[in-house]
Amino acid sequence: MATGRTHRPATRSRGIPEATVARLPLYLRALTALSERSVPTVSSEELAAAAGVNSAKLRKDFSYLGSYGTRGVGYDVEYLVYQISRELGLTQDWPVVIVGIGNLGAALAGYGGFASRGFRVAALIDADPAMTGKPVAGIPVQHSDDLEKIIEEDGVSIGVIATPAGVAQQVCDRLVAAGVTSILNFAPTVLSVPDGVDVRKVDLSIELQILAFHEQRKAGEESNAEADAAVDEETATAVAPPAPRGATGGSRKGPDGDVPAVMPA
């Protein structure tokens, strides 16, 4: 590769895969730790272990950024920290607003990982007038009436939504109208945004539900039959298995013949 110039380098020049982008912060964290311990170089194997991925994946990821390693040696820690920081846009600092200063919003405001590495809490915003002026994590809360003004004045492009689900969409709309183009959503709701605006969501209950799915599977693996039966009885009243509307016996079934045990027929 290194030799094949003449450009038109595949599709769209700087096409770093999304999955790779999502891992860069992980590498960066591991590298920063090494940097603090004054470790000069790492191999892909060592760094991968520290980041919790496998080394082939890590090398492939880095290959999208360029050739930043030295064969036979490894990667220069400081140099890589810089390159990844730059790639992620962390060499500039990003003012961030947090909207919704309840328990969660307050916890986020106080979170250390925020201040570090390129992010700065520009403002805390809440709709409750009783909160206005109250300092949270050393920053006075501002009223949401001023949301637009704050965003425009500070040139904020990243917003964090930590409001109740019911108002998240309207908050989002206002943020976007005021110029925010990236949103981190902690409210348990789907946000719709125009093209060009990025939304990422963090959702406790979704994560728990995914864990529960796998947990259930583990439980079922050993003592197959009776575990389910016991569970079913316990919750049978709480969660009634509603019959399908139309046909009752029909062809309605899971891929492995579900329902039977629960169905009162």
Add this chain to the structure above:
Amino acid sequence: MATGRTHRPATRSRGIPEATVARLPLYLRALTALSERSVPTVSSEELAAAAGVNSAKLRKDFSYLGSYGTRGVGYDVEYLVYQISRELGLTQDWPVVIVGIGNLGAALAGYGGFASRGFRVAALIDADPAMTGKPVAGIPVQHSDDLEKIIEEDGVSIGVIATPAGVAQQVCDRLVAAGVTSILNFAPTVLSVPDGVDVRKVDLSIELQILAFHEQRKAGEESNAEADAAVDEETATAVAPPAPRGATGGSRKGPDGDVPAVMPA
């Protein structure tokens, strides 16, 4: 497989793709909202819109669970709620412990989405003796000395780690040793666990960094040169670009000959 018994149905029977599992909670939430509004049926198109995915994906996802829809009509809301709940293991209730009752842990303890749908906060645990006995969100905090006892007595299999990064791994080890097999990690660190234990992580700063990456890209798209230049000057001193160890000019470059536009050279 109501009909085709004799098992060994393809690879490992109930092979629901991980990506599908991750979306089931989304569908469930949308369905629950419909259910509360007493909507009897939905089409894949409508439900997909509510869940923020496209309808082909939704139908494919549901096809892994079984044939729960009715052609020409759609899906019965109540029935689907039940089926997905069951699939996710939410028809039983899962006791959960939260370890680390700082700002975040307290916020999680008070989070409504917890109590709903199958999860119950069995205990709050903190290492600080000053916290012991103090009620948080109505639940008295217990000391971490009792961690093993609590987990065993309540049969807890899901643990939430909201401690500082420095102690997260040891907390994790103790949870696992005591019988926890699913962990939701809010500490910004990589946890290593034995086979059979699931870990999911929620990491604010990773999410922000991913947003920053895309944000940076957006900025570069319009007015390419000067926007970056301004930024570089501002932060040039703060983040020095360290030279690579060995060769200085060499072949070191991004896949499409990076730097040019931004570099003052």
Add this chain to the structure above:
DNA sequence: AAGTGTGAACTAGTTCACAGCT
């Protein structure tokens, strides 16, 4: 000898498009 960088093979996930049921 050590360890990167990367084509090639593979696996997972998404989207298409339409047959088939109600």
Add this chain to the structure above:
DNA sequence: AGCTGTGAACTAGTTCACACTT
């Protein structure tokens, strides 16, 4: 007529394995 369920085509992501560099 309407909408699901799903093979088939496609796209993204991962892993392998080894040529190449230091």
